[in-house]
Amino acid sequence: MTWIIFFCECKVRTRAIDILDYQHPAVTVDIVLFTIMQEDLKVLLVQRNTEPFMGYWSLPGGFVQMDESLETAALHKLKEKTNVDDVYLEQLYTFGEIERDPRARVITITYYALVNSEKFTLHPSEAVSDVRWHSMYQQPALAFDHQRIIELALQRLRNKLGYTTLGLQLLPEKFTLPELCRVYEIILNRQIDKRNFRKKVAFLDILEDTQETTQEFSKKPAKLYRFKQNENLEIQLGSKNVFDPKIPRSLTGQ
């Protein structure tokens, strides 16, 4: 009898703990916003003006409000800091180590985002003193676990570059092939053979010729291309992988 009562009590109390007395951790979003400027891969950082980590740089982000989805929250934070709202945004990972914020239990859902440099220069919020672009390859000291987050974002970006058309997000509407190639070189941090690159892009058939040229980057005019908007962002090319036979090698095959 006692056991039954105890059992019931436990059950009730467990539910009570879950729903009533349960302490909710704080939830934030943090965004790794990439762009390419001055032939360099940049990340947007914000300088902290409060403890902890006062003076350190951190990712733009903030608390998730009750009336916004995670993605919306991320977009809001970005808009707040940069005034840019046309970005490519993708969830990265969720960090929830107990001690990642010394003040309280904070779980952060991280995103990474890409803006093309042109859109950015139209809203040069870098003027705001405590919000600045930093070279990915030369960062200041970062607060919390943000270093780790940025590294993961870069890794993901590099990976996805290979099987998606993500790179196009970093360029204006019209761009030249050498420009696109440079985007890849900058992100991957290594040289790419331009002949092979052109060949692959041509084969993908995701660009259309605008019939225009530009001499912005060279004396010889370079053709300007535009991304075929109707094309899917996820491009599956080439041999897929180890244990995946029986898929015919055609673009339509996936």
Place this chain on the structure above:
Amino acid sequence: MTWIIFFCECKVRTRAIDILDYQHPAVTVDIVLFTIMQEDLKVLLVQRNTEPFMGYWSLPGGFVQMDESLETAALHKLKEKTNVDDVYLEQLYTFGEIERDPRARVITITYYALVNSEKFTLHPSEAVSDVRWHSMYQQPALAFDHQRIIELALQRLRNKLGYTTLGLQLLPEKFTLPELCRVYEIILNRQIDKRNFRKKVAFLDILEDTQETTQEFSKKPAKLYRFKQNENLEIQLGSKNVFDPKIPRSLTGQ
């Protein structure tokens, strides 16, 4: 009952505003636990006995406690439901739509996990009436957005199968090549050429011959292999991708 709880919850959350000037959403973890049994891919599901979605099936999971990291929380929930604790666990995605739980704002960090069938049969918690394995290819009606979560998990599992050795997590320590091949066939839901499969596995050089054989599955004895534990889980094989030239094609090259 539900209404009382809901009311109380509102009250508590209102107080939270006063104190922190910020409402914290509830945070849960949900786990998609896969195994292979009876030549079929199974997912562990729990039948709900409360509203909302009473009677529907849902993923094992629960609230994240303040003193456990997300991954720890996920492991705890699994242990609770299945008594299995030696699993491969990996974060999947975080869902935070405002309306995903009709009761309150709940953000869930989802994981997927793999157990080998042998470990599972040692702790047959399927006996527990409201916790059961269901065929991935024939599921009951699912609560919340759990259908979507499971689908994402399957997709991820299939993808990762190609460039990792994840499949090995679903087998006991010693296994035969036909068994491993069957794991891939079951998960990918398609036939695989066994000659090509063996060739690739041999080339990967991640298995060691145990010098033993088994006749469990056939009359002709099949060699038993063991996973070389020191090998990395992430195997990069074959051509990498579209925009990634200049990487020599060697296993050491990554």
Place this chain on the structure above:
DNA sequence: TCAAAAGTGTTGTGTGTACACCCATGT
């Protein structure tokens, strides 16, 4: 005429895929 970047083809090699038969054993 020179410098600077755009543009262009070919070849070898590795990896994916298709395909058919013999082997070892229990019944």
Place this chain on the structure above:
DNA sequence: ACATGGGTGTACACACAACACTTTTGA
């Protein structure tokens, strides 16, 4: 002897990687 699943080799196709010279223009 036969049924069952284990085990093996070859040939073709395709994508990746390496590589060097010509073209167009501005200065």
